[in-house]
Amino acid sequence: MPCMPGIGKKSGCDEMNDVAIVGIGCTPVGEPWNKSLREIAVESTWAAMNDAGVNEVDGLVVGNMSSGNFVDQESLGSLIADYAGLGNITAFKVEGACGSGGVAFRTGVMAVASGMHDVVCVTGVEKMTDVVGDSATKILANASDREYEAVHGVTFVGLNAMVMRRYMHDYNARREDICSIPVNSHKNAVHNKNAMFRREISLDSVINSPMVADPLSLMECAPICDGAASIILTTRERAKEFTDTPIIVKGSAVKVDTIGVHDRKNVTSMTATVEAAKEAYNMAKLTPKDMDTAELHDAFSIMGVIGLEDLGFVRHGKGAHFAAEGQIGIGGKLPCCTYGGLKARGHPVGATGVYQILELTKNLRGEGVVDAQNGIAQNIGGTGSTVSVTILGRDI
Amino acid sequence: MSVPRHWRESKRRYRLLGTKCKSCKKLHYPPRTVCSSCKSRDLEEYQFKGKGNIYSYTIIRNPPEGYTFCRPYAAALVELEEGEIVTAQITDCDLDHLEIGMPVEVVIRKLFAYGESGIIVYGYKFRPILPRK
Numbered sequence: 103m104p105c106m107p108g109i110g111k112k113s114g115c116d117e118m119n120d121v122a123i124v125g126i127g128c129t130p131v132g133e134p135w136n137k138s139l140r141e142i143a144v145e146s147t148w149a150a151m152n153d154a155g156v157n158e159v160d161g162l163v164v165g166n167m168s169s170g171n172f173v174d175q176e177s178l179g180s181l182i183a184d185y186a187g188l189g190n191i192t193a194f195k196v197e198g199a200c201g202s203g204g205v206a207f208r209t210g211v212m213a214v215a216s217g218m219h220d221v222v223c224v225t226g227v228e229k230m231t232d233v234v235g236d237s238a239t240k241i242l243a244n245a246s247d248r249e250y251e252a253v254h255g256v257t258f259v260g261l262n263a264m265v266m267r268r269y270m271h272d273y274n275a276r277r278e279d280i281c282s283i284p285v286n287s288h289k290n291a292v293h294n295k296n297a298m299f300r301r302e303i304s305l306d307s308v309i310n311s312p313m314v315a316d317p318l319s320l321m322e323c324a325p326i327c328d329g330a331a332s333i334i335l336t337t338r339e340r341a342k343e344f345t346d347t348p349i350i351v352k353g354s355a356v357k358v359d360t361i362g363v364h365d366r367k368n369v370t371s372m373t374a375t376v377e378a379a380k381e382a383y384n385m386a387k388l389t390p391k392d393m394d395t396a397e398l399h400d401a402f403s404i405m406g407v408i409g410l411e412d413l414g415f416v417r418h419g420k421g422a423h424f425a426a427e428g429q430i431g432i433g434g435k436l437p438c439c440t441y442g443g444l445k446a447r448g449h450p451v452g453a454t455g456v457y458q459i460l461e462l463t464k465n466l467r468g469e470g471v472v473d474a475q476n477g478i479a480q481n482i483g484g485t486g487s488t489v490s491v492t493i494l495g496r497d498i
Numbered sequence: 499m500s501v502p503r504h505w506r507e508s509k510r511r512y513r514l515l516g517t518k519c520k521s522c523k524k525l526h527y528p529p530r531t532v533c534s535s536c537k538s539r540d541l542e543e544y545q546f547k548g549k550g551n552i553y554s555y556t557i558i559r560n561p562p563e564g565y566t567f568c569r570p571y572a573a574a575l576v577e578l579e580e581g582e583i584v585t586a587q588i589t590d591c592d593l594d595h596l597e598i599g600m601p602v603e604v605v606i607r608k609l610f611a612y613g614e615s616g617i618i619v620y621g622y623k624f625r626p627i628l629p630r631k
């Protein structure tokens with residue numbers, strides 16, 4: 103792997119380790135009332151370790167948005183390492199709101215690429231269903247600017263709704279085209295045994311579902327749920343010790359933007375996605391045309407549309423039409439959200455970015471639903487305030 | 499519930515008081531201590547006039563804890579006359595007749611309360627400017 107742009111180069115490093123994915127595991131997404139945060143986190147951690155055939159790792163990076171608010175528990179590095187029986191290893195939690203999973207993955211990649219760790223587990227986990235009533239809405243709004251957005255009673259859905267209304271205004275986009283994003287995700291979840299909603303939905307049912315924050319309706323928004331997903335990383339050199347089908351991390355980038363949507367020059371495009379994608383494509387020496395599949399952050403229908411544009415697949419303003427044409431379906435030009443996306447697989451916020459990478463890995467290993475050489479995943483924290491973009495490819 | 503947390507914001511929240519960069523003249527709302535445009539740390543207070551237009555808006559039908567007393571309500575990105583955009587509720591309005599570009603002006607209203615006997619937090623909202631009769 104070439105040096106990461108920026109800091110790495112400035113510090114004079116020449117070469118870093120290439121990083122490979124050698125194990126994956128997760129729990130089914132849903133509302134497991136009989137299982138706690140630590141139980142699902144340990145279950146997915148060991149599922150990934152079993153997949154890699156290891157019984158120890160020397161680092162654990164936990165991606166989690168808000169365990170302190172959802173289950174009154176912090177110190178997740180210790181908690182999960184302890185209950186997974188991993189001993190006195192290096193373990194800590196990293197946070198980037200709903201993008202925490204992608205940020206944790208990037209942290210794991212840095213640990214292995216730098217040579218400071220050999221075998222690292224990245225576990226994304228969120229237990230959201232232990233709170234009741236309007237509490238989850240309040241906690242999710244912590245992803246925005248509490249003092250200047252959330253304090254006004256603007257929910258997280260509300261912020262995305264304002265982005266959607268402006269998008270429709272600026273590009274004359276049709277709501278029914280934008281609504282094809284959740285229809286596609288639901289269709290792809292049917293075959294995924296770990297998905298929360300394994301059923302198709304019609305375009306009409308999306309369009310006619312009740313408004314949550316106009317113009318965003320209930321069926322355009324990802325559900326509140328629980329889940330944990332894990333990835334085992336090591337160097338490309340060592341990968342064959344663990345698996346015949348290592349998947350290579352070709353590009354990895356995390357970029358931030360203003361915390362408030364009101365401070366963006368343009369609210370209908372996410373600069374953090376554009377910048378992260380640029381860096382990830384450069385690292386991978388690949389372009390959007392080389393991507394065979396994409397995991398978009400479709401927490402809200404409009405986010406899927408804007409993701410298609412910001413990742414370079416279509417011009418700005420053309421994403422909704424591209425989706426409505428069926429180009430994002432399995433068998434289409436660019437299969438997206440192939441395991442149900444955030445909408446239908448589910449969106450256990452801090453775990454989502456890791457689920458995406460797990461699903462991309464399945465497709466690249468040849469055990470998935472699309473035949474892919476290279477693929478990309480985009481994980482968004484807040485309304486575009488933290489975005490990670492990951493490009494994976496086969497080891498050829 | 500913390501009183502200082504809201505007290506310290508009161509000037510900015512009651513008066514729409516932002517900052518202006520002395521070196522590049524960029525205006526900021528919310529106020530900043532480092533200029534978002536040129537990184538200068540030499541900023542002064544700037545009083546926004548409080549008039550603008552709706553840049554985008556939504557109707558919040560599922561409010562978070564503490565905000566259900568006025569559901570449903572409108573929220574907007576308001577583009578101020580000075581060019582900055584702020585997030586706020588739109589009040590005193592017909593929810594069915596809001597539109598992008600609608601002129602609005604700032605008012606002070608109750609934002610939320612910490613329960614029945616807790617402190618009440620006030621702040622700016624915007625309302626449509628009605629044409630003079």
Ligand SMILES: [Zn+2]
Pocket residue numbers: 519520521522523524533534535536537538
């Ligand atoms: Zn300045």
